[in-house]
Amino acid sequence: MDEETGKKRSVPNLYRVDSDKLGRCEYVMLTSKQYASVMVIDVDQKGEAGGHPENLNPYVKDVIWALVQHGIGPAWAGINPASGKAQFIWLIDPVYADKNRTSRNMELLRATSQELGELLDHDPHFAHRFSRSPFYTGKSPEAYRWYCQH
Numbered sequence: 001m002d003e004e005t006g007k008k009r010s011v012p013n014l015y016r017v018d019s020d021k022l023g024r025c026e027y028v029m030l031t032s033k034q035y036a037s038v039m040v041i042d043v044d045q046k047g048e049a050g051g052h053p054e055n056l057n058p059y060v061k062d063v064i065w066a067l068v069q070h071g072i073g074p075a076w077a078g079i080n081p082a083s084g085k086a087q088f089i090w091l092i093d094p095v096y097a098d099k100n101r102t103s104r105n106m107e108l109l110r111a112t113s114q115e116l117g118e119l120l121d122h123d124p125h126f127a128h129r130f131s132r133s134p135f136y137t138g139k140s141p142e143a144y145r146w147y148c149q150h
Contacts, residue, residue: 023137029129030089033101036109039090041074041117042126047084051145053077055084063120064088068149076134078144087132087144088120 015022022028030038045057053061056079067073074088097103117124134146 017135022133022135025133026136026138026140026143027130028133028135030131031129033129034097034099035094036106037092037094038075039092039109039113039116040126040131041088041090041113041120042123042131043086043088043120044123045085045121047079047086049082049084051079051081053079053147055079056086057084060086060120073149075149077147077149078132078134079147080142080144082142089131089134 013021015025030036030040043057043060045060047057047060048055056064064073064077072090075091076089078087078089080086092109095103095105095109097106116122117126132144134144134148136143
């Protein structure tokens with residue numbers, strides 16, 4: 001729904017990264033069916049309350065650390081402050097698909113997401129196009145705490 005007119009929108013809202021409006025979005029769509037420049041893995045392994053990397057499940061923490069040591073860690077780690085569950089975002093070279101939503105690169109991205117997700121004991125029902133937003137600036141107590149990895 002369009003906030004101003006109350007009418008249903010047929011196109012998504014697009015916001016610049018520095019936009020105040022983007023900061024109000026707790027959830028975002030970072031990819032489309034024909035384009036992806038990120039890979040998001042939603043991890044359902046409970047850790048501890050706190051929202052800090054040290055609160056991650058020990059197994060998840062070990063796997064992420066091993067990936068970082070091999071230079072393939074995520075760019076962003078978002079941690080649920082209540083449960084220690086997490087979402088990880090990898091920045092990738094853009095992947096495109098044709099209007100039928102098919103391409104070898106998209107198939108490779110799906111396979112990679114599946115393998116990495118299984119390694120991290122992911123949520124297999126996670127809708128990969130929607131994720132928590134690392135740009136959220138609102139006051140939701142359930143908002144993930146985000147850490148940019150260098």
